[in-house]
Amino acid sequence: MVFCQAAHANVFVVNVGGSAGLAFQPGFLNIAPGDTVVFVNKGGFHNVKADDNSFRCARGCDGQPGGSGAPSSSNWVASVTFPSAANIGYYCEIHGQPGKGMYGTINVLAPQPPPSLSGTPAIGTAFATLLALALTAFAGWRLRRRV
Numbered sequence: 347m348v349f350c351q352a353a354h355a356n357v358f359v360v361n362v363g364g365s366a367g368l369a370f371q372p373g374f375l376n377i378a379p380g381d382t383v384v385f386v387n388k389g390g391f392h393n394v395k396a397d398d399n400s401f402r403c404a405r406g407c408d409g410q411p412g413g414s415g416a417p418s419s420s421n422w423v424a425s426v427t428f429p430s431a432a433n434i435g436y437y438c439e440i441h442g443q444p445g446k447g448m449y450g451t452i453n454v455l456a457p458q459p460p461p462s463l464s465g466t467p468a469i470g471t472a473f474a475t476l477l478a479l480a481l482t483a484f485a486g487w488r489l490r491r492r493v
């Protein structure tokens with residue numbers, strides 16, 4: 347199960363600054379649990395900090411070996427993996443604050459059950475009923491012919 351989830355995990359890129367100005371692009375992202383978001387500084391003095399303080403990244407992330415979430419103007423790349431469903435707001439400490447200025451949102455959506463699971467049994471039951479009716483009618487027709 348864990349291997350399967352990892353195999354289906356996706357990677358999303360969020361551009362930081364650069365030609366987008368003082369913004370994250372895309373500023374709103376829908377992802378699934380296990381997916382990774384890679385923040386890429388396209389230019390400017392920026393970092394990425396979660397509203398709930400769950401991460402702070404720039405040249406790596408706080409708490410990672412050799413990582414630092416302090417704002418930096420280098421061409422940094424930082425990746426954050428989101429293991430479970432949540433609505434995560436984040437911002438640049440220099441140009442934004444939660445929900446204002448240079449900020450963004452990552453919506454980690456819980457996996458939906460496949461829609462075919464609810465539809466298939468109903469179709470199967472209807473088909474079985476039709477088949478039973480047809481067999482009964484045929485049996486009745488054969489019995490009447492013998493008399």
Ligand SMILES: [Cu+2]
Nearest residue numbers: 391392438441
């Ligand atoms: Cu910034």
